[in-house]
Structures are given as C-alpha cells and as structure tokens.
Amino acid sequence: MTQHHAAGTRRRSTSLRASFTAAPNGKNGTARTTSLVTGGAGFIGGHLVEHLLAQGHHVIAIDNLSTGNPATVERIDHPEFQFVHGSILDEPLVDELVSQVDQVFHLAAAVGVQLVIAESFESLRTNVRGTEIILESARRHGARSLIASTSEVYGKNAACPLSETTDRILGSPAVRRWSYAQAKALDETMAYLYHTDLNSPTVVARLFNVAGPRQTGRYGMVIPRFVGQALRGEPLTVFGGGQQTRSFCHVLDVVAALAALIDSSAAYGQVFNIGRPQEVSIRYLAERVITLTDSLSTIQDIPYDEAYGPGFEDTERRVPDVTRAREVIGFDPQLTLDDIIMNVVAEQREHMLALEPVSIEAVPATDRVEAEYVG
Ligand code: UDP
Numbered sequence: 001m002t003q004h005h006a007a008g009t010r011r012r013s014t015s016l017r018a019s020f021t022a023a024p025n026g027k028n029g030t031a032r033t034t035s036l037v038t039g040g041a042g043f044i045g046g047h048l049v050e051h052l053l054a055q056g057h058h059v060i061a062i063d064n065l066s067t068g069n070p071a072t073v074e075r076i077d078h079p080e081f082q083f084v085h086g087s088i089l090d091e092p093l094v095d096e097l098v099s100q101v102d103q104v105f106h107l108a109a110a111v112g113v114q115l116v117i118a119e120s121f122e123s124l125r126t127n128v129r130g131t132e133i134i135l136e137s138a139r140r141h142g143a144r145s146l147i148a149s150t151s152e153v154y155g156k157n158a159a160c161p162l163s164e165t166t167d168r169i170l171g172s173p174a175v176r177r178w179s180y181a182q183a184k185a186l187d188e189t190m191a192y193l194y195h196t197d198l199n200s201p202t203v204v205a206r207l208f209n210v211a212g213p214r215q216t217g218r219y220g221m222v223i224p225r226f227v228g229q230a231l232r233g234e235p236l237t238v239f240g241g242g243q244q245t246r247s248f249c250h251v252l253d254v255v256a257a258l259a260a261l262i263d264s265s266a267a268y269g270q271v272f273n274i275g276r277p278q279e280v281s282i283r284y285l286a287e288r289v290i291t292l293t294d295s296l297s298t299i300q301d302i303p304y305d306e307a308y309g310p311g312f313e314d315t316e317r318r319v320p321d322v323t324r325a326r327e328v329i330g331f332d333p334q335l336t337l338d339d340i341i342m343n344v345v346a347e348q349r350e351h352m353l354a355l356e357p358v359s360i361e362a363v364p365a366t367d368r369v370e371a372e373y374v375g
C-alpha cells in the first residue's frame with residue numbers, strides 16, 4: 001500500500017501523480033480498471049476496497065479517518081492499493097484523484113444515527129457538499145460514479161416492502177435525525193440530474209442496514225453492540241420497546257452488489273435498493289444474539305429519549321423490495337442474519353482473546369461524536 005497524507009501542498013500532487021504513472025495500468029493505459037473509493041477506511045469502504053482488488057482493479061481510497069479506522073487500510077498489503085489521507089471537501093485533491101480513475105464509489109459520509117444527531121451540521125456539510133464535489137469532478141473527468149445512499153431516505157414510512165418508488169415520509173426538519181435523510185435524498189437527486197441533464201453516468205445504491213465484521217458499535221450500530229454486550233455478559237440494551245424492525249444484509253453481499261452496479265450500464269440513472277429482505281424485530285435480534293452466543297445476558301429496555309435524547313423519532317419498519325436489483329444485476333444476497341451474527345461473534349471473540357479492547361460501549365448521550373454505514 002502506498003500512503004499519502006493530503007497536506008494541501010503542490011508536492012502532494014506531484015507525488016500522487018508519480019505513483020500513478022508508475023502504476024502498471026492507469027486510466028488511459030491498459031484494460032485494468034482504476035477505482036476511487038471515498039470513505040475507503042470505513043466499514044463498507046474497506047470491504048469494497050478488498051473486493052475490487054480481488055477483481056484486479058487498481059484502487060485508491062480516500063478517507064479523513066474521522067470515523068474510518070486506520071487499521072482497515074493498514075491491513076491491506078497490496079501493490080495495487082493506494083491510500084490517501086484527506087477530505088472529500090478538499091476539492092483540488094478530489095479533482096486530482098478523480099482525474100486518474102475510471103470510476104468512483106462515493107461512500108464517504110457521516111453515518112450512524114448517534115453521530116448525525118451529535119454532529120448534525122458537519123454531517124450535513126459532508127453529505128451534501130462532499131457529494132457535489134465528487135459528482136462534479138466525475139463529470140469533468142468522464143468517470144462513472146456510484147453514490148451510496150441509505151434507507152433512511154424513506155423516513156418514517158413503514159410500508160412493507162419499500163420499493164425505490166415508495167414515497168418518503170419525514171418528520172420535521174427540526175428533528176436532527178432527519179437531516180441525514182434530507183442530505184442523502186438531495187445526493188440522489190443530484191446524481192440523477194448529473195446523469196440525465198449533464199450526461200455523466202451515475203448510479204445510486206440505497207443501502208438498508210448493513211452489518212458484518214469490522215463494523216463498530218460506537219455510533220449506535222445495533223449488531224456489534226448486542227454481540228459485544230452478550231459476550232461480556234452485560235444486558236443487551238433494546239431501545240424503544242424493540243418492536244421496530246430492520247432487515248440486515250451482510251457487508252460482503254453489499255460490496256459485491258456495488259461493484260456489479262457500477263459495471264452495469266443498464267443501472268445508470270437509476271436508484272437501487274440494496275438489502276436482504278428478512279425482517280426481524282430488534283427484540284428478536286437481541287434474543288437471537290443471546291442464543292447464538294450462549295450468553296447469560298438479559299435484555300434491558302431503554303426508552304428512546306434516554307438512548308438518543310429528547311424528541312427522537314425512529315423508523316418502525318424497514319424492509320427492502322430488491323426486485324430492481326435482482327433484475328438488473330441478479331442481486332441475491334446469500335448470507336443470513338445468523339451468518340452475520342456468527343461472523344461478528346468470531347471477530348469480537350478474537351479481539352477479546354488478543355486482550356484488545358473492542359470499542360462497543362454505549363456512548364453517553366452527552367458525549368457522542370462519528371461515521372460509517374449508510375443504512
Ligand atoms: N438499537 C437498540 N439498541 C442499541 C442500538 C440500536 O435497540 O444498542 C436499535 C435502534 O434504536 C434502531 C435499531 O436498533 O431501532 C437499528 O439501529 P442502528 O443504529 O443499527 O440502525 P438504524 O437506526 O440506522 O436502522
């Protein structure tokens with residue numbers, strides 16, 4: 001892996017170019033595809049980088065490491081991988097990187113409900129301005145782009161299942177949670193207009209809850225949190241009664257779908273739900289984690305207000321209709337909820353055996369700050 005730290009200097013540009021010239025297959029060279037992954041040190045981004053490298057791509061990842069984990073990219077020891085420590089809000093840097101790639105996977109985003117609530121302004125800026133910078137740069141340099149969106153855009157619509165054309169039902173703009181949905185919906189519209197009006201190939205992946213190894217529970221993600229609590233013998237914290245439902249998809253099924261979408265010209269100009277339509281309540285999830293870990297943990301009910309602060313609104317039900325993705329890219333996620341839970345259990349047990357602390361503790365309402373899902 002080649003690593004660069006974007007300090008905003010001319011020297012940075014020179015060294016980046018030099019490393020690309022040296023790469024065997026640049027944008028204008030051979031058949032090898034060069035991909036840029038924004039948010040490449042994040043949970044989904046890191047898995048995507050590995051998937052693309054296995055497909056034979058040259059891969060550049062950019063991440064500001066605000067919520068991404070340096071270990072995610074440090075562990076990728078591959079001659080076709082390059083990591084750039086920088087921000088997607090750094091327009092000259094982004095433009096320089098995009099000029100050298102065939103396609104961009106835009107995953108960098110402020111994610112996690114707890115983070116969005118704690119850092120609403122920064123999240124909004126990253127999710128709106130950042131996407132605009134990526135789309136404009138991709139258009140300028142003729143690169144294809146995939147924009148990661150989220151099932152959050154459906155807001156409180158509890159229709160089941162949710163198809164790409166289902167209406168959105170959002171609460172008041174004053175409810176901080178919905179700022180994420182607003183930003184991502186605007187991203188989707190921008191991507192669509194870049195495709196239709198500006199002739200720039202774009203596709204949107206609307207990700208439902210994604211889970212699997214290397215996801216942190218620090219920003220609220222429920223599966224790594226429940227698994228950590230069960231393994232430590234602590235009560236599993238079920239928020240808001242636990243009757244709310246979600247559909248979880250393994251990250252490996254998700255990254256394969258992202259790669260397939262950008263490869264499919266029939267997908268451009270469209271939005272695709274990506275998720276696994278197995279609906280489970282959060283209470284069932286807690287019980288299943290306890291069973292699969294043979295844990296003596298109990299379930300602790302915590303009201304939403306206590307978990308997220310006053311005035312919090314949750315989504316009651318979230319089940320994807322993935323017909324469109326099935327028809328266009330043959331999307332058929334194979335890994336089950338039990339696979340996800342067992343993979344996360346294996347990973348966290350390994351950390352515990354290595355006596356390394358795993359960051360899965362609850363973040364107090366007064367002290368929250370982060371970023372990676374989408375979903
Ligand atoms: N949740 C929970 N306990 C936790 C963390 C989350 O009951 O320790 C709930 C949360 O309120 C939500 C669901 O689990 O209803 C999924 O939460 P997550 O943050 O993983 O995803 P999202 O809310 O974005 O679907």
